[in-house]
Structures are given as structure tokens and as C-alpha cells.
Amino acid sequence: MSENTQQLDLSIEQNLENSLKQFSPIEAAVEEMKKFYDLKLTSLEDVKTYKEVVEARKFVKGKRIDVRKKKEELNENALAWQRKVNAEEKRITALLEPIESYLESEEEKFDNWKKEAREKKEREEMERVNTRTAILIDLQMQFTGHGFVMEELMITQDEICDFSEDEFTAFTEKVKPVSARVAEAKAEQERKDKEERDRLEKQRLEQAEQQRKIDEENKRIEDEKAALQKSKDDAEKAILEGRIATIQGMGATRGNISLDHAAWSISSASLKSASGEEFEEIVKNLREKTDQWNKDQEVQRKKYEEEKAKKARTKDRMNQLEAIGIPCSGVDVFEIEFDNSIGGEEGMQKTRVEYIIEIETIHEMPEDKWQEELIKARETYTQITGLRNKEKEIRDARIEREKQAREESLRPDKEKLQSFADSLRKFTESAPMVENNIAKTIVSGIKVRIMELSREIEESIQKF
Numbered sequence: 178m179s180e181n182t183q184q185l186d187l188s189i190e191q192n193l194e195n196s197l198k199q200f201s202p203i204e205a206a207v208e209e210m211k212k213f214y215d216l217k218l219t220s221l222e223d224v225k226t227y228k229e230v231v232e233a234r235k236f237v238k239g240k241r242i243d244v245r246k247k248k249e250e251l252n253e254n255a256l257a258w259q260r261k262v263n264a265e266e267k268r269i270t271a272l273l274e275p276i277e278s279y280l281e282s283e284e285e286k287f288d289n290w291k292k293e294a295r296e297k298k299e300r301e302e303m304e305r306v307n308t309r310t311a312i313l314i315d316l317q318m319q320f321t322g323h324g325f326v327m328e329e330l331m332i333t334q335d336e337i338c339d340f341s342e343d344e345f346t347a348f349t350e351k352v353k354p355v356s357a358r359v360a361e362a363k364a365e366q367e368r369k370d371k372e373e374r375d376r377l378e379k380q381r382l383e384q385a386e387q388q389r390k391i392d393e394e395n396k397r398i399e400d401e402k403a404a405l406q407k408s409k410d411d412a413e414k415a416i417l418e419g420r421i422a423t424i425q426g427m428g429a430t431r432g433n434i435s436l437d438h439a440a441w442s443i444s445s446a447s448l449k450s451a452s453g454e455e456f457e458e459i460v461k462n463l464r465e466k467t468d469q470w471n472k473d474q475e476v477q478r479k480k481y482e483e484e485k486a487k488k489a490r491t492k493d494r495m496n497q498l499e500a501i502g503i504p505c506s507g508v509d510v511f512e513i514e515f516d517n518s519i520g521g522e523e524g525m526q527k528t529r530v531e532y533i534i535e536i537e538t539i540h541e542m543p544e545d546k547w548q549e550e551l552i553k554a555r556e557t558y559t560q561i562t563g564l565r566n567k568e569k570e571i572r573d574a575r576i577e578r579e580k581q582a583r584e585e586s587l588r589p590d591k592e593k594l595q596s597f598a599d600s601l602r603k604f605t606e607s608a609p610m611v612e613n614n615i616a617k618t619i620v621s622g623i624k625v626r627i628m629e630l631s632r633e634i635e636e637s638i639q640k641f
Contacts, residue, residue, distance in 0.1 A: 196251050200265050203240055203247075207272045210237055214276070218283050221290040230287070234280035238610065241273045245607060281610075288612075302338070309337050309345055316349065316356045327355055413449070420448045420456060427460075427467055441466045491540045497551060498534075502558050509536045515561040517568060530564065532557040591638050598634040601627050 213233040218226055248266040252259040310325075313332070318325040324333035330352055332340075340348065421431060430437050441463055451459060498511050506512040514531035532554055542550065605624045611617055 197261060197265050199247060199251070200244065200269055203244055204269055204272070206240065207269070207276075210240070210273075210276055213237065213280060216280070216283060218287050221287070221294060223287075227284070227287045230280050230283045234277060234284060237273055237277045237280065241270060241277065242607075244269050244273070306338055309340075312349060313337075313352075316352050317359060318352065318356070327352060327359065330355060417445070417449050420451075421445070423460060424448070424463070427463060487540070491536070494539050494542075494547060495536070498539075498554060501551075501554055502562070503532060503554055505536075510534070511536070511539075513558060513561055515564045515568075517564075528564065530557065530561050532561075594634055594638050598631045598638075601631040601634070 210233075213230075216226060216230050216233060218230065244266055248262050251262040313325045314320075316327070318327045318330075318332075324331060324336070326332075330348075332348055337345075424443065425431060429443075443459065443463065447459070448456070495505065495511070499505070503511050503513045510533060512531070512533045514529070514533075516529040516531070517527055534550065534554075539547075605627050608620050608624055611620055
């Protein structure tokens with residue numbers, strides 16, 4: 178290192194030390210500010226000390242903000258300067274924060290006393306209103322939504338809250354005789370209503386007895402008719418069941434409204450309405466259809482077995498192609514290819530190799546031709562596999578080179594992003610101190626979102 182460089186470094190170091198001395202007046206004042214620890218709140222009536230606590234806290238907070246502003250001013254130089262200033266700011270802030278925290282706790286204690294006193298007063302008022310409301314309800318007054326009313330007497334919700342004890346008692350004394358008169362009238366009306374209900378119930382029972390006798394006579398007549406109809410239906414049912422058994426013996430299946438065979442169908446209604454001769458003709462006709470159907474089924478069975486055997490052979494051949502490694506690329510084609518003639522990897526010869534065969538060709542090909550086709554398929558698959566492996570090796574090498582180059586180019590950006598994440602985290606330390614609960618919620622929510630953004634940046638850096 179040259180002599181000039183050493184002198185320059187020394188000069189910078191001296192300037193940094195001199196700049197840090199700008200914090201000395203505030204640091205010296207910290208000892209003086211420790212007297213604020215003597216401020217202690219003792220009761221809700223201690224308003225004078227409370228105001229002193231508030232002013233002292235604001236004064237200490239102002240000094241802390243001065244330290245932060247001085248840090249930001251000095252940080253405009255170099256990174257090394259910034260690190261020293263930050264360290265000094267943190268050290269002095271650590272001296273200030275206990276004092277500020279103490280004053281905040283004293284201020285909060287006083288605020289809590291005020292809140293408890295207010296809530297106690299509200300509870301007592303609520304209990305008083307609830308008690309008065311219960312008295313009005315016991316007096317049978319009707320709630321209207323805005324107050325209580327009985328005949329010409331009325332009291333609003335505001336009056337329930339605002340009346341003195343004497344005023345409220347005087348009002349209830351007016352209500353009591355009216356309430357007694359209303360209760361007596363209500364009892365008389367209930368007595369008359371009960372007499373009317375009893376009369377109507379007696380009338381209902383007499384009418385019910387008359388209807389019961391009518392229903393019994395109607396049921397007796399209906400039972401006699403039903404017995405006659407059942408006898409007729411049983412006879413017809415026996416004939417129908419016998420005919421159905423005959424048809425089922427010919428191979429038919431019984432459904433809800435018909436008997437069904439693969440070659441024919443006949444409704445239960447037709448069997449029921451046919452005469453004896455008509456039924457014999459039906460049986461003869463159905464038997465002829467059944468015999469013809471059985472002959473046709475045998476022919477179809479033989480064709481099906483032949484086609485089944487041919488499909489099994491085709492399926493076996495398709496499995497052989499898949500075992501080699503040649504997939505079915507469509508509904509009716511087996512296909513595999515290698516083509517780097519357009520857009521292939523650099524350093525590899527351009528070529529195109531393919532193997533295609535339709536399933537219909539496989540289905541119809543004689544066995545000797547099929548064996549030759551299998552040899553051709555294996556050779557083509559081996560050639561394509563070799564070409565693909567070679568292409569993959571070239572592509573993997575290229576991707577690795579590109580990855581290394583990208584990581585090298587992103588390294589400065591990672592440092593910048595880390596510095597940005599640090600500055601966001603420090604920004605939350607300068608959030609304003611607020612007293613309103615809504616404002617506290619807003620500030621707290623913003624600080625949480627900023628911290629989440631800082632963590633998201635650091636997590637993204639790890640993925641570079």
C-alpha cells in the first residue's frame with residue numbers, strides 16, 4: 178500500500194471519529210434525563226404529575242428522533258461510515274429507550290385508571306336503567322320501541338335514564354292504579370273467552386259423535402262391496418298367474434307390466450284378456466320366435482369368439498410394442514420419433530428418425546411379417562434412445578453453463594436487495610407513537626406488513 182493511500186485512509190478514519198462526536202451532546206444529556214425516573218403516578222387525581230410524565234416522554238422521544246435524524250445525515254457518506262453511525266445510534270438509543278418505556282408505562286397506568294373509572298360509572302348507570310325497566314314491565318306497561326306506555330300514561334327511554342329517584346317513583350305511583358284496573362279487565366275478558374271455548378268444544382264433540390255413526394255405516398257398506406270384488410279378482414288372478422308361469426317357462430322375465438324375452442315381449446294385460454284358444458295361439462307363436470332366436474344366437478356366438486381371439490392377438494402385439502418402449506400416441510397409431518432438424522442443440526448433427534404403425538395394420542398382419550416388424554421396431558427404438566440421451570447430455574451441459582453465468586450476474590443485486598430489506602426493517606422503528614386505539618391498530622398493521630415484505634425479500638434472495 179502506498180504512502181498516499183495510507184494517509185488518505187487515516188484522514189477518513191479521523192473524519193469518521195469526528196463525525197461520531199456529534200452524538201456526544203445527546204449522550205451527555207442522557208444522565209440528566211434519568212431524573213425522569215423520579216416521576217411516579219399515585220392516583221387518578223395526580224394530573225400534575227401525569228402532565229409532567231407526558232411532557233418528559235415527548236422530550237425523550239424528541240432526543241431519540243434527533244439521534245435517528247443525525248444517523249441518517251451521517252449515513253449519506255460511505256458504507257463503512259454508515260455502519261459506525263448505525264452502531265452509535267443503536268448504543269445511544271439503548272440508553273434512551275428504558276427511560277421512554279418507563280414514562281410510557283406511567284402514562285398508560287394513568288390512562289387505565291381513567292378508563293376503569295369511566296367503565297364503572299357506565300355499569301352503574303346501566304344497572305339503574307335495567308332496574309327501572311324491570312319495574313315498568315312488572316306493572317304491565319307495553320314497550321313501544323321508544324319507551325313504555327299504558328293508556329294515557331307514557332315514559333320515554335330518555336326519561337327512564339334522566340328522571341331522579343323521586344320523579345321515577347312519582348310516575349310509578351300514577352301507573353299502579355291504572356295497572357290494577359287493566360289487570361282486572363284482562364282477567365274478566367279471559368273468563369269470558371274460556372266460557373266461549375268451552376261452549377265451542379261441547380258443540381264440536383256432539384258433531385264428532387254424529388259423524389262417527391255415519392262413518393261406521395258407510396264402512397260397513399264398503400266392506401261388503403270389497404268382499405264381493407275380492408272374490409272376483411282372486412279368480413281372475415289365479416288364471417293370470419297360471420298363464421304367466423307358462424310364459425316364464427319359455428324363458429321370459431316378468432316385469433311390472435309385461436313379460437320380456439330377448440326375441441319378443443307380451444303385456445300382462447294381453448294375457449289377462451285372451452280367451453283360452455287365443456292363449457294357445459299366443460304360446461305357439463312365441464315358441465316359434467324363441468327357437469329362431471336361439472339359432473341366431475349360436476351364429477352370433479361363433480362370430481364373437483372368432484373376433485375375440487383376433488383382438489386378443491392384436492392386444493398382445495400392442496403390449497409387445499409398449500414393452501419395447503414405443504407408445505400408443507393416438508386412438509389408432511403407435512409412434513416414436515426423434516427430430517432435431519429444427520431448433521436442435523448446438524454441436525449435434527441434424528437428423529430425423531421415426532417409427533409409425535397403425536393398429537389396423539397390426540390387427541391384419543400375418544405372424545411371419547409381424548416378427549420382422551418387431552425386429553425393425555427394436556432397432557429404431559434403440560437408435561432413437563441413443564440420440565435422445567446424447568441430446569440430453571448436450572442440453573444439461575448448456576443449462577449448467579447458463580445457470581452459473583446467471584448466478585454470477587445476480588450477485589450484486591442480491592447485496593442491494595439485502596440492504597433494501599434491512600432498511601425496511603429499520604423503518605418500522607421510526608413509526609409514530611399514537612394514543613387512539615384505531616390509530617394504534619393502523620400503525621401496528623402497517624409495521625407487520627412492512628416486516629412481512631422484508632422477510633419476503635430475504636426469502637427471494639435465497640432463490641437467486
